[in-house]
Amino acid sequence: MQIYLPIAEVSVNAFLLLGLGGIVGILSGMFGVGGGFLMTPLLFFIGIPPAVAVATEANQIVASSFSGVLAHFRRKTVDLRMGTVLLIGGLVGAALGVLVFNYLRSLGQVDLLVKLCYVVFLGVIGGMMFFESLRAIRKSRSGAKTATRKKHGIAHKLPFKMRFRTSGLYISVIPPLLIGVAVGILAAIMGVGGGFIMVPAMIYLLGMPTKVVVGTSLFQIIFVTAFTTLLHATTNYTVDIALAVLLLVGGVIGAQVGTRIGTRLNAEQLRILLALMVLVVCFKLGLDLLIKPSELYSIGAGGGH
Amino acid sequence: MRWLMLMFALVTGPAWAEEVVLGLSRDKVAITATFEGSDILIFGAVKRESPIQDKEPLEVVVSVSGPSRPVTVWRKERQLGIWVNSESVEVDGAPSFYAVASSAPLSEVLSEGEDLRHQITLSRAIRSSGALHGFKDTRAYTDALIRIREKQGAYKVNEGGVVFDEQTLFRTSISLPANLTEGMYLTRIFLTRGGKIVSEYDAFIDVRKVGLERWLYTLAHERPLWYGLMSLAIAIAAGWGASAIFRVLQRR
Numbered sequence: 088m089q090i091y092l093p094i095a096e097v098s099v100n101a102f103l104l105l106g107l108g109g110i111v112g113i114l115s116g117m118f119g120v121g122g123g124f125l126m127t128p129l130l131f132f133i134g135i136p137p138a139v140a141v142a143t144e145a146n147q148i149v150a151s152s153f154s155g156v157l158a159h160f161r162r163k164t165v166d167l168r169m170g171t172v173l174l175i176g177g178l179v180g181a182a183l184g185v186l187v188f189n190y191l192r193s194l195g196q197v198d199l200l201v202k203l204c205y206v207v208f209l210g211v212i213g214g215m216m217f218f219e220s221l222r223a224i225r226k227s228r229s230g231a232k233t234a235t236r237k238k239h240g241i242a243h244k245l246p247f248k249m250r251f252r253t254s255g256l257y258i259s260v261i262p263p264l265l266i267g268v269a270v271g272i273l274a275a276i277m278g279v280g281g282g283f284i285m286v287p288a289m290i291y292l293l294g295m296p297t298k299v300v301v302g303t304s305l306f307q308i309i310f311v312t313a314f315t316t317l318l319h320a321t322t323n324y325t326v327d328i329a330l331a332v333l334l335l336v337g338g339v340i341g342a343q344v345g346t347r348i349g350t351r352l353n354a355e356q357l358r359i360l361l362a363l364m365v366l367v368v369c370f371k372l373g374l375d376l377l378i379k380p381s382e383l384y385s386i387g388a389g390g391g392h
Numbered sequence: 393m394r395w396l397m398l399m400f401a402l403v404t405g406p407a408w409a410e411e412v413v414l415g416l417s418r419d420k421v422a423i424t425a426t427f428e429g430s431d432i433l434i435f436g437a438v439k440r441e442s443p444i445q446d447k448e449p450l451e452v453v454v455s456v457s458g459p460s461r462p463v464t465v466w467r468k469e470r471q472l473g474i475w476v477n478s479e480s481v482e483v484d485g486a487p488s489f490y491a492v493a494s495s496a497p498l499s500e501v502l503s504e505g506e507d508l509r510h511q512i513t514l515s516r517a518i519r520s521s522g523a524l525h526g527f528k529d530t531r532a533y534t535d536a537l538i539r540i541r542e543k544q545g546a547y548k549v550n551e552g553g554v555v556f557d558e559q560t561l562f563r564t565s566i567s568l569p570a571n572l573t574e575g576m577y578l579t580r581i582f583l584t585r586g587g588k589i590v591s592e593y594d595a596f597i598d599v600r601k602v603g604l605e606r607w608l609y610t611l612a613h614e615r616p617l618w619y620g621l622m623s624l625a626i627a628i629a630a631g632w633g634a635s636a637i638f639r640v641l642q643r644r
Binding site for chain 2: 088089090091093094096097098134146147149150151152153154155157158161199313316317319320321324326328329331332335336339340342343375376377378379380382383384385386387
């Protein structure tokens with residue numbers, strides 16, 4: 088069934104959108120990522136104008152994250168205090184990110200920067216997670232007990248310490264604030280929620296338990312993407328509500344299914360799956376930059392100069 | 393002899409004239425939520441006061457063009473091992489949709505001069521402000537624009553697509569794709585003889601969004617904050633709804 092999208096001004100198959108929303112929703116629920124880093128490129132592929140895809144995706148992430156976070160609230164796996172600290176950083180970062188984005192757009196080449204951002208970040212994070220999880224699995228197989236050594240990193244030495252009871256941490260608020268800002272900037276530039284960067288950062292940099300990480304990142308993502316949606320709606324008029332509804336119907340159902348799958352898998356398997364997925368997307372984007380495209384020309388909106 | 397002909401033409405001009413009487417299967421296209429494109433039948437007759445006197449056959453050219461918008465055409469180049477957009481050309485008036493159909497190959501029914509004046513063929517209809525950034529080869533860019541849009545079904549050339557019976561009745565069908573931009577679509581019908589245009593007739597097809605599509609579009613542009621808040625409300629309601637439904641399902 089074809090459906091005409093009022094803002095994007097293109098006609099697409101409704102079931103295709105429902106299906107895409109569903110698949111990305113499952114991943115979102117499983118890993119606590121918003122799924123934007125998968126959905127945004129997919130929307131480009133089916134011919135949605137990039138500006139509309141990025142803005143609408145932000146709105147859809149609000150829905151799937153909200154759906155996901157409710158399940159985590161019930162299981163008490165959301166660290167509200169940590170989430171709030173990350174959120175404050177995130178809002179500041181998102182505002183900065185929009186400024187950076189507009190500055191880069193005035194220079195041209197913003198497309199390239201976005202793609203390079205994807206390749207570099209996905210590559211580094213995916214690789215790190217993959218090898219880390221592989222090592223952990225090998226250790227547990229060989230029977231050697233993985234000593235849960237308390238990491239006393241930089242987060243313990245800085246001032247403004249705060250107790251994060253749900254995470255079982257007593258650390259400085261500066262690292263989480265900085266992570267929030269960094270993720271906010273990236274989120275605004277790359278048009279994603281930023282969960283795929285925040286989740287590993289929380290695990291490896293802050294030392295939060297994996298169980299709490301997913302719910303907390305979802306909590307933060309809701310507010311940052313809601314903020315982004317409003318910014319896009321009021322400045323660029325690029326939020327397509329019809330597109331959003333189709334994506335989120337699939338997305339929220341998928342997120343519920345995904346959260347339940349996530350609780351059945353163990354943390355290491357979950358991590359290795361996410362790592363593989365991140366690497367696949369990275370590889371595909373990198374390939375597009377390296378291989379000679381079949382059509383050298385492309386059409387952009389006029390008046391860009 | 394030629395003088396005589398001209399005199400004759402001047403004196404009896406109006407009686408000689410061949411005019412188009414046009415019919416459109418529809419002059420309004422409503423874009424609804426389930427819009428899947430639309431076929432428009434363009435048909436008509438040639439009205440003449442006296443019998444055909446010329447030896448050269450009359451031909452018909454029909455063009456339909458959507459609203460023009462400026463576009464930037466980018467060219468990719470390899471730099472430091474990766475393919476990046478390097479050079480661009482601004483085309484300051486490219487129609488969002490363009491279809492041209494004729495009763496015989498365009499090169500036969502239309503002279504270069506007439507094409508230049510009326511901008512009928514694809515490459516003429518797409519004006520380029522060219523050489524804006526000092527590049528000579530703007531032709532390659534406009535060609536690329538046509539090639540990409542043809543692949544998307546937005547630009548169409550159908551030589552021989554106009555059926556022309558007895559030098560009097562003509563008809564052709566132009567299919568508008570589902571990805572249509574709002575606006576007034578200019579429909580032009582040209583009668584040509586020996587490459588020269590002897591008559592032109594213009595009509596408009598009104599393409600616009602209706603119903604829910606119209607309402608959402610207007611809201612998004614006139615009350616963007618409310619539209620944004622509504623989008624968020626729908627998102628949160630959907631998220632909560634799905635969570636609640638699944639909880640009920642799981643309890644059973």
